[in-house]
């Protein structure tokens with residue numbers, strides 16, 4: 001080790017040159033288990049606090065290779081963020097197959113019951129930049145990389161089963177319209193502005209998707225509580241070469257949950273990392289998120305009989321018509337070690353398919369298959385991005401692709417071409433014939449033309465089906481979302497054009513949105529099809545209709561005041577644990593509250609930093625003062641008020657004064673989702689109520 005400088009000199013601030021900072025005594029030196037700090041070249045660094053200079057107050061020397069290398073690397077730390085889906089979070093896990101699907105596909109993931117395949121999943125919002133907030137009203141990406149025995153399979157889907165556009169050529173337009181407006185640089189992470197709705201209103205094919213986007217699907221409570229969809233029709237191919245069409249569905253084991261819009265807006269301020277924190281914390285706590293993979297498999301006959309084109313990505317196949325067959329379970333069980341190395345560098349590509357999985361002619365999917373390879377080069381900077389650990393297949397890789405920037409592999413062999421007549425290592429790998437990826441044989445005819453198939457022309461019937469499949473509460477939310485978003489458009493003609501499209505979906509929807517905007521109802525926009533169909537409702541499309549009665553995986557916020565009953569607090573803690581939920585104790589100060597028995601209960605949060613929007617349900621336990629002291633805190637009053645107005649289940653133990661201070665004493669009368677907590681039985685009843693849906697019929701409006 002190089003020697004340290006010996007003579008301490010006084011600096012202008014009165015510090016000696018050898019003073020390292022306030023934490024000096026905590027700052028360990030290398031030795032024992034503590035590794036030596038080195039340069040990237042491995043040279044041990046003697047002093048990482050001071051650069052090399054000529055004279056104590058003189059200029060820094062170019063000779064300081066450690067400084068130069070450190071700053072050089074820092075200057076180049078950033079890579080371009082994803083053009084879409086920039087903000088995301090991910091985790092590792094495993095996919096386990098329920099039963100062999102060999103009759104349908106030769107994909108090794110589905111080869112046998114119990115077969116496990118490693119996965120990496122990245123969830124994302126679409127429009128916002130890397131540093132944007134998690135609860136934007138937006139589609140969520142749900143991208144899964146299966147490291148299969150025969151190469152990576154990337155199922156790069158969304159949490160909504162349809163898309164805005166039918167042809168890849170419109171994707172740059174769509175994305176440009178939703179991103180910040182280029183002449184002003186805002187708004188960030190929002191579709192609520194003129195350019196998005198200008199585009200959407202001029203593209204009737206996006207109407208169906210905007211209904212989903214205006215629904216609570218676009219403000220999920222957690223990545224762990226949302227569905228995922230492959231969106232396009234893909235193909236399964238079995239060992240005999242027989243192919244079937246397939247659509248992929250992910251269903252969360254915890255059930256689906258969303259927040260309400262007013263909550264989303266506030267969560268973005270209180271905890272912009274709400275979704276990533278939730279995923280990280282649940283996995284770290286051993287409460288592993290799980291999704292069941294399901295498939296809708298069908299043949300040409302079904303495709304021909306279906307009233308829409310199965311190649312059209314703005315359409316779905318209702319589950320009532322073609323049930324979803326569960327085929328396996330995915331468990332995310334490991335957080336990343338390094339966010340950049342894994343979540344930022346993971347490269348998903350729709351064209352990554354192993355033998356047994358193939359594409360359909362969906363024009364959007366076909367376009368995606370070009371795009372994803374391109375984007376990796378501009379983001380990751382080298383054609384060798386497949387060697388980055390998170391992207392590297394877990395099966396053997398052997399080919400004649402050589403060299404390039406950042407080549408990590410010392411590929412052996414003499415021949416780097418084929419055919420070649422060398423053998424062994426020198427000859428390199430050989431093609432495998434039929435057992436490799438063989439595209440499905442398909443006869444194709446037709447003139448070369450730029451054309452949109454007539455079978456893609458109905459833009460409204462399924463939008464109408466989605467609308468009538470929603471519960472009244474969900475319909476209210478959709479109307480409110482359109483009114484909010486269109487209300488942010490400064491150009492009235494854009495609002496009117498969108499409402500004109502909505503008239504083709506449902507008159508009541510259009511009228512309600514127009515009323516919300518104080519807009520005269522415009523004429524319906526011309527539809528491309530003669531008849532917009534009245535298809536039967538599909539209950540599977542409603543989130544509330546299929547809500548799962550459980551509090552598992554969700555979070556209670558318990559506000560505790562001084563003098564609270566220790567036994568009651570304990571009973572709540574136990575009940576929450578038994579329900580496999582989590583809880584945070586909130587007190588006026590983070591140091592905690594002093595309970596009636598004199599014990600000190602440390603808090604997880606101070607009330608000022610823990611608004612009730614961060615919790616699925618809330619409870620308040622005050623002391624003998626009935627929570628009067630808590631009620632003096634504006635944040636505590638807001639806590640309760642917001643919880644009430646977000647339809648949440650509320651538990652109250654000695655909290656009358658607090659409730660009064662919040663102005664809720666009259667409002668909670670007769671409200672069966674506001675429960676008194678005084679003994680163990682009442683705590684059970686409270687947790688049981690938490691497992692049920694919110695109190696949607698609380699008379700407070702949307």
Ligand code: HDE
Nearest residue numbers: 082085122141142143157158168171231367368371372375
């Ligand atoms: Fe993507 N999309 N996309 N997309 N997409 C990207 O790839 C693109 C589309 C989706 O967590 C980009 O690596 C085109 C549909 C997800 O890393 C880019 C078209 C669906 C992710 C790209 C689409 C998606 C992306 C940006 C129309 C749902 C994030 C960075 C033809 C089925 C993956 C990147 C992750 C990312 C292009 C349409 C889902 C530019 C051209 C439809 C989940 O390649």
